[in-house]
Amino acid sequence: xxVLRQDVSTNEWVIIATERAKRPHxxxxxxxxxxxxxxxxxxxxxxxxxxTAEPEVLAFRNEGPPDSPGWWVRVLRNKFAALNPNGTxxxxxxxxxFPYMEGVGVHEVIVETPEHHTSLALMTTHQVAEILxxxxxxxxxxxxxxxxxxxVIFKNHGERxxxxxxxxxxxxxxxxxxxxxxxxxxxxxxxxxxxxxxxxYCEILHHEMAAKxxxxxxxxxxxxxxxxASRLPFETWIMPLRHKASFGNIGDEELHDFAAILHxxxxxxxxxxxxxxxxxxxxxxxxxxxDKDYYLWHLQILPRLTTIAGFELGSGIYINTALPxxxxxxxxxxxxx
Amino acid sequence: xxVLRQDVSTNEWVIIATERAKRPHxxxxxxxxxxxxxxxxxxxxxxxxxxTAEPEVLAFRNEGPPDSPGWWVRVLRNKFAALNPNGTxxxxxxxxxFPYMEGVGVHEVIVETPEHHTSLALMTTHQVAEILxxxxxxxxxxxxxxxxxxxVIFKNHGERxxxxxxxxxxxxxxxxxxxxxxxxxxxxxxxxxxxxxxxxYCEILHHEMAAKxxxxxxxxxxxxxxxxASRLPFETWIMPLRHKASFGNIGDEELHDFAAILHxxxxxxxxxxxxxxxxxxxxxxxxxxxDKDYYLWHLQILPRLTTIAGFELGSGIYINTALPxxxxxxxxxxxxx
Numbered sequence: 001x002x003v004l005r006q007d008v009s010t011n012e013w014v015i016i017a018t019e020r021a022k023r024p025h026x027x028x029x030x031x032x033x034x035x036x037x038x039x040x041x042x043x044x045x046x047x048x049x050x051x052t053a054e055p056e057v058l059a060f061r062n063e064g065p066p067d068s069p070g071w072w073v074r075v076l077r078n079k080f081a082a083l084n085p086n087g088t089x090x091x092x093x094x095x096x097x098f099p100y101m102e103g104v105g106v107h108e109v110i111v112e113t114p115e116h117h118t119s120l121a122l123m124t125t126h127q128v129a130e131i132l133x134x135x136x137x138x139x140x141x142x143x144x145x146x147x148x149x150x151x152v153i154f155k156n157h158g159e160r161x162x163x164x165x166x167x168x169x170x171x172x173x174x175x176x177x178x179x180x181x182x183x184x185x186x187x188x189x190x191x192x193x194x195x196x197x198x199x200x201y202c203e204i205l206h207h208e209m210a211a212k213x214x215x216x217x218x219x220x221x222x223x224x225x226x227x228x229a230s231r232l233p234f235e236t237w238i239m240p241l242r243h244k245a246s247f248g249n250i251g252d253e254e255l256h257d258f259a260a261i262l263h264x265x266x267x268x269x270x271x272x273x274x275x276x277x278x279x280x281x282x283x284x285x286x287x288x289x290x291d292k293d294y295y296l297w298h299l300q301i302l303p304r305l306t307t308i309a310g311f312e313l314g315s316g317i318y319i320n321t322a323l324p325x326x327x328x329x330x331x332x333x334x335x336x337x
Numbered sequence: 338x339x340v341l342r343q344d345v346s347t348n349e350w351v352i353i354a355t356e357r358a359k360r361p362h363x364x365x366x367x368x369x370x371x372x373x374x375x376x377x378x379x380x381x382x383x384x385x386x387x388x389t390a391e392p393e394v395l396a397f398r399n400e401g402p403p404d405s406p407g408w409w410v411r412v413l414r415n416k417f418a419a420l421n422p423n424g425t426x427x428x429x430x431x432x433x434x435f436p437y438m439e440g441v442g443v444h445e446v447i448v449e450t451p452e453h454h455t456s457l458a459l460m461t462t463h464q465v466a467e468i469l470x471x472x473x474x475x476x477x478x479x480x481x482x483x484x485x486x487x488x489v490i491f492k493n494h495g496e497r498x499x500x501x502x503x504x505x506x507x508x509x510x511x512x513x514x515x516x517x518x519x520x521x522x523x524x525x526x527x528x529x530x531x532x533x534x535x536x537x538y539c540e541i542l543h544h545e546m547a548a549k550x551x552x553x554x555x556x557x558x559x560x561x562x563x564x565x566a567s568r569l570p571f572e573t574w575i576m577p578l579r580h581k582a583s584f585g586n587i588g589d590e591e592l593h594d595f596a597a598i599l600h601x602x603x604x605x606x607x608x609x610x611x612x613x614x615x616x617x618x619x620x621x622x623x624x625x626x627x628d629k630d631y632y633l634w635h636l637q638i639l640p641r642l643t644t645i646a647g648f649e650l651g652s653g654i655y656i657n658t659a660l661p662x663x664x665x666x667x668x669x670x671x672x673x674x
Contacts, residue, residue, distance in 0.1 A: 007566035009537060010518075011525055014566040015656045022658050024667035027570050027642045029611040082648075082656045097544040098565040154647030162646025173648060181347075181653030188348055200346060207434040228435040229344035229351040233364050274366040281651030302650055305364045309499025310491030311419075311510060313639055314618030316518030319352045319419045321359050330361035 001087060002103030004177070012180045015103055020080035045079065046111045046167035054079055057108060058137060060130055072127065073134045074111040075172075081107035082173065089147040089176045106142055106174040110134055116167050119157065120263070121270035123168075129259035131170070135282070136255065138172055139248045143287050148174035150182050150286045153247075158277025160304040178286045186286060186295055193294035201296030205239050214328045217264060221257040224265050226324035226331070233322035234273065234331070236265055236301040246290035247282055247297040262299065264336045269303060272334040277304040338424060339440030341514070349517045352440055357417035382416065383448045383504035391416055394445060395474060397467055409464065410471045411448040412509075418444035419510065426484040426513045443479055443511040447471055453504045456494065457600070458607035460505075466596035468507070472619070473592065475509055476585045480624050485511035487519050487623045490584075495614025497641040515623045523623060523632055530631035538633030542576050551661050553668045554601060558594040561602050563661035563668070570659035571610065571668070573602055573638040583627035584619055584634040599636065601673045606640060609671040614641040 002017045045053035048069040054076040061071040083105025092101050112131050113123060120128060135153050142148055155170035156162040178186075192200035208215055208225045216236065217224035224238045238261055240254065250258070269276055284290075284297040312318050339354045382390035385406040391413040398408040420442025429438050449468050450460060457465060472490050479485055492507040493499040515523075529537035545552055545562045553573065554561035561575045575598055577591065587595065606613055621627075621634040649655050 005566040007564070007568075008529075008541065009522055009525060012566075013654050014568050015654060016567075016660060017656050017658050018660065020658050021660060022570075024571075024609075024659065024664045027610055027613070027640075027659065029613050029642075095565070096548050097540060100565075150652075152648060152652050154651050156646045160644065162644035171648070173652075175652070175654070179652035179654050181651070184653075185346055188346060192345075203434060204345065211433050227344070228432070228437075229342035229349075230353075231344075231351050233359070234361075272361075273364055276364070276366050279647035279650055281647055283651070300651070302647075303364075305366075307497065307499035308645055309493045310616035310618055310639075311489060311508070313616055314491050314518070314620070314637070315487075315489050315510075315512070315516035316521075317350050317352060317512070317516050319354050321354050321357050322361065322364065323353060323355065323358060327361045 001084060002082060004083075004101045004103050006099040008098065010180075013177060015082045017080070017082045017103070020082070044116055044165070044167050046074075046076075046109070046165065046169060047116050048114045054109075058134060060134065069114070072114065073130050075134055075138055076109045076111065078107040078109050078171065083107050083175065101176065104147065104176050106148065106172070108138060108172045110138070110170045110172065112168040112170060119168055119270070119275070120155075121266040121275070123263075125260050125263045128263045129256050132255050132259050132262075135170075135172070136248065136250065139284075142172075142174045143248055143290070145174075147176060148287060149178045150175050151248075151284065152179065152182075153282040153284075155278075155280045157279070158275075158304065160277040161279045163277075182283070182286060185283065186289065189294045189296075199243055199294055199296055201239060201298065202243055205241070205296075213325050216268075216328050216331045217261055219257050219261045221254045222261045224261055226328045228324065230320055230322070230324040230327075231318035232302055232320060233305050234269060234276075234301075234303040234327050235324070236269070236303075236331075237298055238262060238265065238301070239296060239298040243293070243296055245285035245292055245295040245297060246287075247284040248290065250297075265301060265331075267336040268331050268334045269301070271336070272331060273303065273305070278302060279304065338421060339419060341420075341438045341440050343436040345435065347517075350514060352419045354417070354419045354440070357419070381453055381502070381504050383411075383413075383446075383502065383506060384453050385451045391446075395471060397471065406451070409451065410467050412471055412475055413446045413448065415444040415446050415508065420444050420512065438513065441484065441513050443485065443509070445475060445509045447475070447507045447509065449505040449507060456505055456607070456612070457492075458603040458612070460600075462597050462600045465600045466593050469592050469596050469599075472507075472509070473585065473587065476621075479509075479511045480585055480627070482511075484513060485624060486515045487512050488585075488621065489516065489519075490619040492615075492617045494616070495612075495641065497614040498616045500614075519620070519623060522620065523626065526631045526633075536580055536631055536633055538576060538635065539580055542578070542633075551665045553605075553665050554598055556594050556598045558591045559598045561598055563665045565661065567657055567659070567661040567664075568655035569639055569657060570642050571606060571613070571638075571640040571664050572661070573606070573668075574635055575599060575602065575638070576633060576635040580630070580633055582622035582629055582632040582634060583624075584621040585627065587634075602638060602668075604673040605668050605671045606638070608673070609668060610640065610642070615639060616641065 058075040064070040087102035087104040395412040424439035424441040
């Protein structure tokens with residue numbers, strides 16, 4: 001069982017993941033400086049034929065029994081789950097002075113394709129839509145439980161973005177507390193809503209669409225732009241034009257449109273920057289705030305072209321060596337086909 | 338002139354560093370995946386003989402004129418400064434909806450030794466003390482100006498920690514606003530002080546010293562431990578036993594003792610983990626709060642043995658794969674000589 005420990009100096013939570021824990025000596029730097037890889041030799045637990053390695057939670061397939069080949073998207077429990085559903089939820093203990101709780105939650109892997117050697121950028125838009133449908137299904141299933149307070153869907157692409165398995169996959173984590181950064185974003189949006197009576201994100205969107213200089217894409221239901229205060233070069237935000245606090249409430253047509261714009265931006269980054277490492281994160285309201293008016297769900301693509309160093313870790317201030325107005329031009333001029 | 342832009346969705350500031358800005362195409366991933374290096378060929382601007390590359394702000398030397406060899410610690414303006422002293426301080430503008438200010442501040446490099454191929458762990462404790470004396474001198478000089486609200490001193494050691502120049506150096510940044518994370522830490526400490534009438538950090542220290550299990554070092558004036566909610570494997574905090582909000586107010590004897598414990602911990606990490614990449618950050622009170630009772634300056638060593646991935650960037654929750662209670666045993670058992 002992993003454990004959630006709270007840093008009393010910031011009130012931020014940390015997951016101590018004993019399920020994937022390493023012994024101290026396993027952190028000794030190896031000579032070639034390659035990060036530890038959980039991929040065992042050539043065996044890939046996500047490839048067709050290896051379905052029995054992890055039973056599926058959900059799969060899209062035409063025929064055949066569960067945990068057999070024939071699927072095109074497959075969702076599994078993460079074998080090295082950071083959080084686990086069995087345990088006492090949200091009960092705070094103290095170890096001496098220090099608060100902690102059991103590491104309860106859900107940690108799933110969305111295997112995006114049966115193909116080992118590809119990436120979201122190189123798939124079809126249709127396949128990307130199927131993956132987003134899987135996200136939404138899992139989101140809607142997991143939000144039924146009162147135990148989970150927030151759902152974080154994210155992707156690590158490439159070694160510098162933290163991937164340990166090459167087979168294309170994304171991840172979903174349901175947490176028993178609202179993460180600090182999620183709460184912060186909501187608090188800021190709520191404050192704006194109270195002050196001005198409008199959704200902060202809708203205003204951002206309005207101004208980006210009017211200024212146009214950082215805008216990189218537009219579709220019937222979405223816009224994509226490089227934000228004014230980009231933390232990282234080529235940081236990209238994709239926002240729905242229709243106000244909705246939760247990704248879980250997105251409709252079918254919007255989902256298809258979301259797949260198209262996300263796919264296009266990932267392809268442009270792929271072609272413009274030679275398959276850069278990146279993370280993306282889907283920001284959505286805490287589950288108890290899904291119906292409130294002050295938040296707008298959105299997706300952030302965070303290319304990992306630079307290193308997060310001491311100043312960033314110590315102050316929270318990012319030093320960005322690229323102008324979003326310039327990277328936006330570069331991406332607008334890049335073909336996505 | 339660089340610029341400070343505020344993300345209205347988090348209120349966090351970002352530095353858009355036009356002085357070191359790259360054109361968009363310079364971010365294209367190269368085949369060998371080596372990060373861009375500002376080191377030009379074999380020329381090192383920090384090596385003796387190359388002093389004219391950057392005029393010094395401070396140097397410890399026995400004889401000889403400024404900007405000549407003979408020094409053992411030398412402080413320079415950062416050639417690629419993220420912030421620059423000339424400009425209008427703390428005047429907020431808006432570009433459309435979006436707040437920004439001129440990138441005013443100070444960004445200095447502390448060249449830790451004339452030797453190119455060494456590191457803090459391999460120097461003498463005496464040399465480490467000299468470096469800390471340079472930190473304190475610069476700190477005391479810069480806090481005279483009302484323009485600077487906070488001073489962040491940090492170090493990037495190794496490629497995964499964000500170093501671009503190999504010659505041992507640390508950095509100092511004085512900011513025209515209090516960084517978000519600094520303010521957060523202070524707000525939490527202040528709240529604790531208001532609630533309980535005690536310094537939060539003194540309480541943390543008291544409990545770590547009583548529990549002993551995460552303690553890795555103790556000296557007349559300092560203690561070092563792996564914190565209960567460690568975000569990263571082998572994360573190490575060094576705290577003074579005597580309550581003091583600001584590093585700037587540390588005495589000579591304490592500084593020597595600080596050098597000894599910092600050096601010992603860096604040596605242990607060096608020997609135990611085979612020269613791991615790491616950052617360290619000196620956390621100290623905002624300059625206007627230096628005399629208040631509720632904060633305690635301290636140093637955090639952040640080894641970069643794992644990758645900060647999408648979940649961390651999206652939620653603020655770190656997943657740590659090591660138990661601080663175990664890494665503490667490992668470090669206690671490692672010799673520092």
